[in-house]
Amino acid sequence: MGAALEIRNLHVSVEGKPILRGVDLMVKQGEVHALMGPNGSGKSTLANVLLGNPAYEVTDGEIIFRGENILEQEPDVRSRAGLFLAFQYPVSIPGVTLANFLRLAINARLKAEDAESKGISIGDFRKLMRAKMDMLQMDHSFAGRYLNEGFSGGEKKRAEILQMAVLQPSVAILDETDSGLDIDALRIVSEGVNKLRGPELGVLVITHYQRILNYIRPEFVHVMYNGRIVESGGPDLALRLEETGYDWVRERFEVAE
Numbered sequence: 001m002g003a004a005l006e007i008r009n010l011h012v013s014v015e016g017k018p019i020l021r022g023v024d025l026m027v028k029q030g031e032v033h034a035l036m037g038p039n040g041s042g043k044s045t046l047a048n049v050l051l052g053n054p055a056y057e058v059t060d061g062e063i064i065f066r067g068e069n070i071l072e073q074e075p076d077v078r079s080r081a082g083l084f085l086a087f088q089y090p091v092s093i094p095g096v097t098l099a100n101f102l103r104l105a106i107n108a109r110l111k112a113e114d115a116e117s118k119g120i121s122i123g124d125f126r127k128l129m130r131a132k133m134d135m136l137q138m139d140h141s142f143a144g145r146y147l148n149e150g151f152s153g154g155e156k157k158r159a160e161i162l163q164m165a166v167l168q169p170s171v172a173i174l175d176e177t178d179s180g181l182d183i184d185a186l187r188i189v190s191e192g193v194n195k196l197r198g199p200e201l202g203v204l205v206i207t208h209y210q211r212i213l214n215y216i217r218p219e220f221v222h223v224m225y226n227g228r229i230v231e232s233g234g235p236d237l238a239l240r241l242e243e244t245g246y247d248w249v250r251e252r253f254e255v256a257e
Helices: 043-050 075-081 098-113 122-135 140-144 153-167 183-196 235-244 247-256
Strands: 004-014 017-028 032-036 057-065 083-086 093-097 171-175 202-207 220-225 228-233
Touching: 004 043, 004 202, 017 032, 017 043, 017 057, 017 202, 017 228, 032 043, 032 235, 043 057, 043 083, 043 171, 043 202, 075 083, 075 098, 083 153, 093 098, 098 122, 098 140, 098 153, 122 140, 122 153, 140 153, 153 183, 220 235, 220 247, 228 235, 228 247, 235 247
Parallel strands: 032 202, 032 220, 083 171, 171 202
Antiparallel strands: 004 017, 004 057, 220 228
């Protein structure tokens, strides 16, 4: 059985203010889910909590990954277990090349699996890196650049997808990866994600707009509003949101309340 990320009745607050109010969601390996919703609905909060951002306080619920509640785990432990987060606003790290960053990340994962591991050899890492860059149609010189330093918005997002390709997580969360991208950059990044799709990877695409879903086609679509998932369905749900906006969601939620 493949790894699954299961969110159970998750409640989260920031500085005492409730943001998530009981979220239930499961993403299995091999599945692609989209999480949509208006600004301020709690989508990015959920992404941050899944990877253990300490700025958010979990007040109730569980996050189960590989059959284990990971709420008490540090972000690096969650990452080594096979969770991955592509940031909406990737940070720059001057002085650390993308290649060195990724080799350190791989070695940390290997060390966690086997304390005696000496890590991946430089030669094997170069082969892996080049193969993934070729798959994503990236110039090899990219690997020698400082992580996100001087990168365009599109380059930062492509670097995130390269990290996902090299680290090979079980479940990846893409937090508004389409944010700030023009149409060409969006297509390139989406093609990269599609090349990584398969039975070993579960994906949760968090987005405000339908447009990225024209390229990364999900099997499941969920709508978040006011800290809850209030509607779930297939790809047609995203198309409905594109056509009608979120007013009907607000009306239905307010009636339900």
